[in-house]
Amino acid sequence: MKLKVITSNPGKVIEYQKAFAKFDVCVEHCCVPYDEIQTSELEEVVKKGMSELRAKGLRNFIIDDSGLFIHVLRGFPGVYSAYCQKTIGNDGILSLMKCVDDRSSTFKCCIGCDIDNKTIIVTGKCDGHILYKETGNNGFGYDPIFTFDGKRSFAEMSIDEKNVVSHRGNAVKLLMSELTSLGLINTNN
């Protein structure tokens, strides 16, 4: 079985290759552009993206979308996290959260998988808080201003440490669990 990871980010492909390593699945990178729609739900973005890719004839593929949802800001930047990171950046988020006590927020990652003419959609979460300043040099995007344990930012953790607790790590775990329980993938041995 081959699964195409459809993304412009090679880092994502490596992560899926690691997750599928012990299964009878070969993960390969595939760059096919698809539209992401404006909506407040990651799952809607993923569902529409999957429809478009299927209409283009693609089968057996994975796409995903992630975002940071800050509760006191009614979910902002949410589905538009990438755009907000490019425009107002972490400084912008810290300005919006100045003098705000409720700093609770949730990172979410939604994965859509088309496999054997079935659709699996899972959403992984990581609850945490927005810090008062940027800390740490690892990771990317909002990692320096997000902490899940109240001690370290995501940018102060190694990739392996982060994967254990992160929204993306949790989404991948949910996907693997769903695929194995439905008998859609099997271990190599």
Added chain:
Amino acid sequence: MKLKVITSNPGKVIEYQKAFAKFDVCVEHCCVPYDEIQTSELEEVVKKGMSELRAKGLRNFIIDDSGLFIHVLRGFPGVYSAYCQKTIGNDGILSLMKCVDDRSSTFKCCIGCDIDNKTIIVTGKCDGHILYKETGNNGFGYDPIFTFDGKRSFAEMSIDEKNVVSHRGNAVKLLMSELTSLGLINTNN
């Protein structure tokens, strides 16, 4: 000739009806949902929306999309102005602009018109500045924090005053000019 204005906002329909009043065109309201894609350009949103509507069999219609582009924030909130208004609101924009001297910004409105199997796309603009606090009770959205003349906010002007200078008013003027110069519409008399 009939033109369908495809929108969930009846206020837009009235505006187009006013603009087309002296032409041989009957403007009617039509509620057909279409996806708005994630992109940094209003024109891309409009073009994709028109393709989707044409694929659904619609002909002779108008759609539009608007946004406030703040230069120092790299165009934020831009195409996502409606979402940002619902989440961080004008208070959020004012927080992001606290202690910022360069307050220049541009309201843009892009109109797409499918008429007689031709596509007309125009973009109207209104350059202005972000105020330091909300002022005025008219209008909606970002109107209370935007001034085009440095004296009054959009929310301190009447609808008719605003239409003379606004991005939407300018876009409608450009559309009418384009349609008449191409001979696609004619005056009633």
